[in-house]
Amino acid sequence: MLEGKCSYYFEGGMNQAYLENSKKLLELLNRKLSSELLYSAIELGDVVVQIAPEKAFDFLKILRMDTEFKFDFFVSVTAVDWLDAREHRYEVVYHLLSLPNLYRLRVKVELPEEAPEIDSVVSLWPGANFMEREAWDMVGIKFRNHPDLRRILMYEEFKGHPLRKDYPVQGKQPRIPLIHPEVHNTARDMIRPELVQIRKQRQAKGAETSKSQ
Secondary structure: OOOOOEEEEOOOOOOHHHHHHHHHHHHHHHHHHHHHEEEEEEEOOEEEEEEOHHHHHHHHHHHHHOOOOOOOEEEEEEEEEOOOOOOOOEEEEEEEEEOOOOEEEEEEEEEOOOOOEEEOOOOOOOOHHHHHHHHHHHHOOEEEOOOOOOOOOOOOOOOOOOOOOOOOOOOOOOOOOOOOOOOOOHHHHOOOOOOOOHHHHHHHHHHHHHHHO
16 A cells, blocks of 8 residues: 555445455555556545646556556546636546456546646547547647547637636627528428318218209
8 A cells, every 4th residue: 555645435335345346456556556646545435546647648558458457448537627726726537447357447637727738548548539528628628639629519619618617607709600601491482282171072072962862
């Protein structure tokens, strides 16, 4: 264990086998990657580690490629804005799952307020593509070497990042011309035949029958 770096935090209700598996993962991380860990713990049953931003990509690559870890399932990546609450304003959080080993891991990386940037992990987990774009769009985290880093929820001309805590609640966006201007609704010009009047048809048929009699 890492002196001063590692701790256990657990409250009842967690499956004991799951907790034992988390302890196994934590011990494995401390044995193989202790020099990379700024913090490691078991919190509510899950293993949580913190990594320096400049070491994040290499650390995550080991988790992906090393057969003892084999984190083959990329669950998600998100970003947190700790405005005025911490020394480093932003935090990128990765959630990983190893299906062969049944490990769950949360990797945290703190980023500064000025120019928050971190390497993209799309080359390791292609499924991270849209999630990194969302973190960029909503919080403004730049993912270096991302193959197509552009907005995914807001439109390209949107100013700012709406999930930042200093984004104005009543902020107004600039009006922009429509990319595809509205066209005339041709449905209004359709010529429709009159509806068939069943009652009139029956009356006319009845009249013809009476004449023939």
